[in-house]
Amino acid sequence: MVTDGERILGLGDQGIGGMGIPIGKLSLYTACGGISPGLYPSRCGWMSAPTINSYSTIRFTWAGVIRALPTMSIMRLSMSFIQAVKQRWPDILLQFEDFAQKNAMPLLTRYRDEICSFNDDIQGTAAVTVGTLIAASRAAGSQLSEQKIVFLGAGSAGCGIAEQIIAQTQREGLSEDAARQNVFMVDRFGLLTDRMPNLLPFQAKLVQKCDNLQHWDTENDVLSLLDVVRNVKPDILIGVSGQTGLFTEEIIREMHKHCPRPIVMPLSNPTSRVEATPQDIIAWTEGNALVATGSPFSPVIWKDKVYPIAQCNNAYIFPGIGLGVIASGASRITDEMLMSASETLAKHSPLVNNGEGLVLPALKDIQVVSRAIAFAVGKMAQQQGVAVKTSAEALQQAIDDNFWKPEYRDYRRTSI
Numbered sequence: 095m096v097t098d099g100e101r102i103l104g105l106g107d108q109g110i111g112g113m114g115i116p117i118g119k120l121s122l123y124t125a126c127g128g129i130s131p132g133l134y135p136s137r138c139g140w141m142s143a144p145t146i147n148s149y150s151t152i153r154f155t156w157a158g159v160i161r162a163l164p165t166m167s168i169m170r171l172s173m174s175f176i177q178a179v180k181q182r183w184p185d186i187l188l189q190f191e192d193f194a195q196k197n198a199m200p201l202l203t204r205y206r207d208e209i210c211s212f213n214d215d216i217q218g219t220a221a222v223t224v225g226t227l228i229a230a231s232r233a234a235g236s237q238l239s240e241q242k243i244v245f246l247g248a249g250s251a252g253c254g255i256a257e258q259i260i261a262q263t264q265r266e267g268l269s270e271d272a273a274r275q276n277v278f279m280v281d282r283f284g285l286l287t288d289r290m291p292n293l294l295p296f297q298a299k300l301v302q303k304c305d306n307l308q309h310w311d312t313e314n315d316v317l318s319l320l321d322v323v324r325n326v327k328p329d330i331l332i333g334v335s336g337q338t339g340l341f342t343e344e345i346i347r348e349m350h351k352h353c354p355r356p357i358v359m360p361l362s363n364p365t366s367r368v369e370a371t372p373q374d375i376i377a378w379t380e381g382n383a384l385v386a387t388g389s390p391f392s393p394v395i396w397k398d399k400v401y402p403i404a405q406c407n408n409a410y411i412f413p414g415i416g417l418g419v420i421a422s423g424a425s426r427i428t429d430e431m432l433m434s435a436s437e438t439l440a441k442h443s444p445l446v447n448n449g450e451g452l453v454l455p456a457l458k459d460i461q462v463v464s465r466a467i468a469f470a471v472g473k474m475a476q477q478q479g480v481a482v483k484t485s486a487e488a489l490q491q492a493i494d495d496n497f498w499k500p501e502y503r504d505y506r507r508t509s510i
Contacts, residue, residue, distance in 0.1 A: 095120055096175070100194035116191045119214070119412070127413025127464045128497035129420065172201055180209055187419050187427075189214055189412070198250045199296050210419060212427045216254035218408040218415075219334075221432045223255045223359065224262050225439030226386050226406050227330065229453050230357045233384070233445045239266035241276065242326050246319055246341070246369060247334035247362075248281040253296045255332065262433060278302060278322050281335075285317035320345050327352035333360040333369030341370035346378040354382060361388035361406055372403045386453055404454040411435050413460075414467025421492040422472030422481040430478055434470040439463065461497075468493050 099112035123129040179186055188211040190201055202213045212218070224238075231238045243259060245252045256277050263273040279286040279300045286293065286301045293301070307317070310325040323331070323345055331349055333341060341360060349356050356379060360369035372385045376394045385394075386404040394401040415435055419427065442463050444451035455463050472489050475481035484492075 095189050095191055097191040098193050098197065100192070100197070112192060119189070119191065122409045123413050123416050124498065125413075126409050126460045127417045127468070128461060128499070129413065129416055130496075130498035169197075169200065169204075172197075172205075176205055176209060185423070186210065187416060189416075191215070195250050199294075207426065210425055210427060212412075212415070212432075213254075214408055214412050216250050217258075217427075217432055218412045219251050219361070220255040220258035221415075221436045222406055222408050222411045222439065223332070223361070224258045224433070225410070225436035226359070226404065226453055227259065227357065228262065228436060228440035229443035229446050230330075230384050230386070232440065233443070233449075233453065234355055234357075237263075237266050239263040239268045239273070239276075241329040241357075242278075243276060243330040243332065244278045244280065244319070244322055244326055244328040245332050245334065246280050247332075247336065248279040248286055248297055248300070249334065250296060252279065252332070252334040253300055255334065256300055258429075258432065258436070261429060262436065265433065274300070275302075275306075278326055278328070280317075280319045280322055283316065285322050287317075320348065323348050328356075329353050330357040331359070333362055335369060336362045336367050337369070338362075338367050339370065341375070343374070343378050346370065346375055346383075350379040350382065355384065356382070357384045357386075359386045359388075359406060361386075363388050365389040365391070372401070376401050384453060402452045404452045406454065410439055410454060410460065410463060411467065414438075414464035415471050417464060417493060417496060418468035418471030418475070421468055421496050422475045422484075422489060424472065424475035424481040426475075426480040428474070428478055428480060431471045431474045434474040435467045438467045438470040442466065465493055465497065 095116040097112060097116050124131050176188070179188060186209070188209055190198065190211065190213040192215060193201060193213070198213055198216060202216060205211050227238050231241060238259065245256060256279060260270070260273040260277060263276065264270055277300065279297070283290065286297055287304050287307070288301045289304050290301065310317070310321070312321045312325065314321055319340065328349060331341065341358070346358065358370070358375050362368050368387065368389055372387060372391050372394050375383050375385050376396045381396050381399060381401065385401070386406040388406055390405050391403045393403060415427065415431070418424070418431070424431070439454070440446065442455045442459070443453055444455065445453045469490060472481065472493070473486070476483045476489070
């Protein structure tokens with residue numbers, strides 16, 4: 095696990111103070127995925143200057159490097175670090191965690207085919223979100239490929255989710271062009287279009303063509319979230335903006351006007367930055383919305399009915415991926431392995447399997463889910479040639495053998 099501490103949750107640059115998040119995620123690898131804590135080779139932090147929390151520096155509470163490193167220096171540092179890691183632990187699985195947006199995607203693109211690695215904020219978030227959406231769509235009697243999806247937030251996490259959705263809907267039969275036409279990305283400057291300047295490289299393939307928007311009912315030059323919802327009439331609304339309150343009552347009611355069972359996912363962390371609360375979303379949709387959040391929320395009681403709120407948490411995904419990589423000996427993590435994880439998560443949805451309950455499994459079942467994801471990930475790794483092929487029985491046995499349990503071993507007397 096490695097971080098530069100520059101994008102801890104929605105809080106920004108925390109310096110070395112952000113190390114609690116990677117350490118916590120290492121604990122989840124053990125608690126959820128059964129990975130022995132003895133396998134952790136190190137806990138590392140890369141620190142740059144404060145970007146958001148300059149107040150902490152002024153108050154002498156900043157724990158980290160005060161002077162910022164330029165992007166090129168960070169990339170050179172990362173190259174040296176990863177080469178050293180590869181030399182010391184050739185078979186390591188490296189998870190990039192909470193890197194600044196300007197570094198997260200370039201690092202992932204640069205190293206994903208060079209070392210067994212993934213970025214949980216981009217790929218893990220995408221995998222758990224897609225798994226949730228597959229389950230929610232099936233519960234509504236449809237497929238994800240039939241849905242129109244609007245995002246609020248077009249950073250690396252939002253675009254990573256969008257690309258994974260596009261890949262999944264292609265698996266369900268759509269062409270790439272048709273899949274991309276169903277996804278609409280809105281950021282602080284409005285809907286991403288092919289005429290918008292200064293797009294980031296990972297945003298460029300997610301634009302909508304202005305020629306296709308000429309019939310839209312709007313008088314605004316900048317297409318706001320409300321404009322997009324009013325014209326697209328989406329089935330799914332996803333928030334990854336990190337800004338509180340942006341899913342307004344007007345927007346949610348406009349969505350519900352055209353979609354009897356809307357899927358609304360305010361995924362921003364922490365709870366203080368959520369786009370809308372589940373209580374409001376349930377009330378504004380007359381109890382018809384299916385809600386999943388990025389932060390934990392208690393069940394909503396509306397008109398004497400209890401609505402459980404699923405937490406779309408990466409802990410459903412990354413421990414199983416880690417276990418699958420260890421058990422199979424995979425040398426890389428591919429997009430297909432991530433999609434297999436999403437499909438497996440969806441298959442464990444109580445709402446799909448029982449017709450009621452949460453769209454995601456209960457946390458008490460997370461070890462069962464992690465084992466199933468590990469098997470699916472390991473099997474796909476073998477099919478793609480990034481792991482040695484074995485029988486299904488051998489793979490399952492490897493998963494069982496590597497699943498660590500915090501139990502005392504039996505003692506055997508060796509002397510009187």
